[in-house]
Each structure stands twice: as structure tokens, then as C-alpha cells.
Amino acid sequence: MLKLSRRHLLKTAAALSVLAASPLTIVPAFAEDSVHAVLNGLIKKYSDEAKTGMSNGDVSALFERDGFRDYLDVYPVGDLAGGFVWKPGMGASFVGPYSKLQIKAPFTDYLPLPEGPVLDASKKYRIGLVFHGFNHPWLISLADTAAWEAKRHPNIELEVIDAEFDDNKMGQVIDTWIAKQYDGIVLWPNREAPMGPPVDRAVAAGIPVVSLDRRTSSEQISSEVLGNFYANGLQQGLYLKHAAPEGNIIFNRKDLGSTADSIRTGAFLEAIGNTPGYKVLANYHTNSQRTQAFKSTADALQAFKDISVSFNTGGEEAMGALDAIREANRLNSAPGGKKIMILANDDAREVLKEIKAGNIEMVSPYTPLIGDIGIRAVVMHIGAKAGLNEAPPKLIMTPNLPMITKEKMNIEGIETLTPDEWPYAYGPEVSG
Secondary structure, eight states: HHHHHHHHHHHHHHHHHHHHTTTTTTTOOOOOTTTHHHHHHHHHHHHHHHHHOOOOHHHHHHHHHHHHHHHHHHSSOOGGGGGGOTTTTTTTEEETTTTTTEEEEEESSSSSSSSSSOSSSSSSSSEEEEEEEEHHHHHHHHHHHHHHHHHTTTTTEEEEETTTTTHHHHHHHHHHHHHHOOSEEOOOSSSSSGGHHHHHHHTTTTTTTEEEEEEEESSSSHHHEEOHHHHHHHHHHHHHHHHHHHEEEEEOOOTTTTTTHHHHHHHHHHHHTTTEEEEEEEEEOOOTHHHHHHHHHHHHHHSOOOOOOOEEESSSHHHHHHHHHHHHHHHTTTTTOOOOOEESSSBHHHHHHHTOOOOOOSEOOOSSSSSSHHHHHHHHHHHHHHTTOOOOOEEEEEEOOEEESSSOOOTEEEEEEEGGOOOOOBBBBOOO
């Protein structure tokens, strides 16, 4: 059953990739030496090498078993809309409306809208944002940035609903907004396939829909705001190759079939697939839950005495793994008495604190601070429908961001940043 639904999903993704090649979607970048361009070049290099074969049997077996090539081949890797070039320090600062935390959002200058009424100033526009996880630090930050953008425009009425990781509930929320004839919908889909039909129904009703971060299986979706999943996994692999030419790896992965798992893990395996010294010890799906990552890592620590590397597809997973390793007093139990290397994604403040302390080696930032782009994109679609402006691209790529390490490094042309140089961390401050 999984195989059939996966193939159906891949056909949808392939159709989306064709749209991604259209002139409207891809605009040449202005800075060929930007971190975005450098990482896209490395993505192509390692993908091309992996396509010719992987010499590491362990890595190749996992890569083939979970069908990563199918996902990676249709995941868009492109330039930024309008030739936007991101530089460290860009973006607006504000207090999150929901988290009440200080936020610096990196992409507020990307596809910008001026403050004040949008489109027809005499009209109110009702926009719905449905996502999962007011109790999750990454996801509440996503909602924060969407609400911040909406509040900049007095004629936008934004309704925000937490579907609580229930795909059926999210579909019901979308159907309610269709019945109420909302002007636009923005969503964060946990999984791709279940959210295709609700999105199709909304678009068929004339309501523009924009997805954030993860994809849906809809071919009709108005725009997708997609981030640097490929750059995330690639940088984890490049760091590992730079730091250690061999090692025994345990995997804490997000839910099978999610974009975050398929692309990050696949890109990581591409990067290390032709290095013979890596061995896959254990492979777990912890579904973005710290408690599950703690349990899986604890199980691995019981089963294996020679763990070298903990690969994690998210910050919550990395923190769960670190907690388990510390509780077992195994931080320095890698072969030869070395430290177990912990590789992370998602630039939470607590993760950056552990990088400064030397407990986590690196993190590939995947900022949740992109909700504002979704609001701006759906407003542009509403305006295009009314003939007031051009529509935004169907595929809106967010900039590739460089990895963060304790000390500055240059890894294959990527200039890393230190925690003190990174103003975009999300989540609560960590004492100590």
C-alpha cells in the first residue's frame, strides 16, 4: 500500500517539477558566489556523483530501500525569485505575536509588500492559516511570522488554526474556509499525500492556496514556499566527511514520506555514499518528537558500543539524542574514546547553545521564520485573480543558508557561521 501511494505521489511531484522549470518560476540569481549558488553547485556535484553509483554498500542499501532517488530527482533546486540575494543580518526584528519571543526574520525583504492596506484598501481580505503545533517551538515561530506580516496590513483578517497533527482535521478546516468563501489559504502540511485533495477543492472553488515548508500532493496549488531541505542534508554530509572519514552512524529521522525526511536524509546519503568508511548501525523514525528520539537513541546505545555519529533530521531529534547520550554517560564513547558526533538541522536557540558548548557539532539552519512569505504570496495571488498585479511564482524557493559550527570553517567553499554570528535562532532562550 505504501509503495502504491508513494508512486502516485511521485507522479504528482514530477508534474510540479515541470512547472518549476517555467520562466515564471525560475529567475536568474544576481550573485553567482552567494551561499545559495555555492550550495546549489555542491548539490548538483554530489547528486551527479551518486547517480553513477555509490561505492559504500551500507549507504547505498539504505538509499535504495527507501527510494530516495525518486524524491530527490523531483525536488526543485533553483534560483530565487526576482534575483533576491540573502546576506547575514538582513530582515526585520519583532516580538512574536504567539510565542512572545524576540524574532529576527531573515526574509522580510523577499517578495516584499509595503506596510499598510493591500490591494483594494476599501475591502477586507479573509485569509486562513492552518498548521500543526502551537506547542512546538519551530511551528509556533512559523505562525508568529505569518501573523506579524498580516498585522502590517489593516485590511487583512487572519484566522489561525492548529490542526494538532491530524490530517483529517486540517482537511476539515480547509473545507470550512471554502464554505465561508475565504479569500486565501496558507498551510503547513505535515504529510504530502493527504493534503492534496483539500487543496484541490479550495483551488477549484477559486481560493488561492500557498503551502509553507513541506509539500502537498496537489498539482493545482497556487504556490509552494520551499526551503533548503537539500542543502540541509548535504551540509550534514559534507561536515561529516570533513571531520571524520569513517564512522558508525545511527539515524533519527522524521516520518516516512515527509519532505523533510526524504530530502534531508537522501541528500546526506548522497554526500557520503562514495566514502567507504561509513556504516549504518540503526535507522529510526521519530516523527519530530524529542521523546521518541530519546528512546530510539537509548535503544541504540544499549544495542551498540561503537556508535560514532548521530544523524538527526531536526533539532528536536538532535536534542533528544543528546539527552539520551548524556544520560547514558556515553558522550565520549565513540571508537578510540572520541566524542559521538551529533549532526543537526533547525537552528533553535537551545541547539546553538549546545554547539557553543561543543556537545553538538553542527547544525544546518532551516528557519521556521517564513510564514511572512506565505502571507505575501497569497495576497499577491488574490491580487492577480482581481487583475491588480501579477501572480507570484508557483515555486518560491527560500535561500540556502550556511551551516553553523562552533568555530568558523571553510568546507568545500561554504563559509560557516558561529552561533554568535547567527541572529535568526528561534525558540525560547536557554539558561546556563
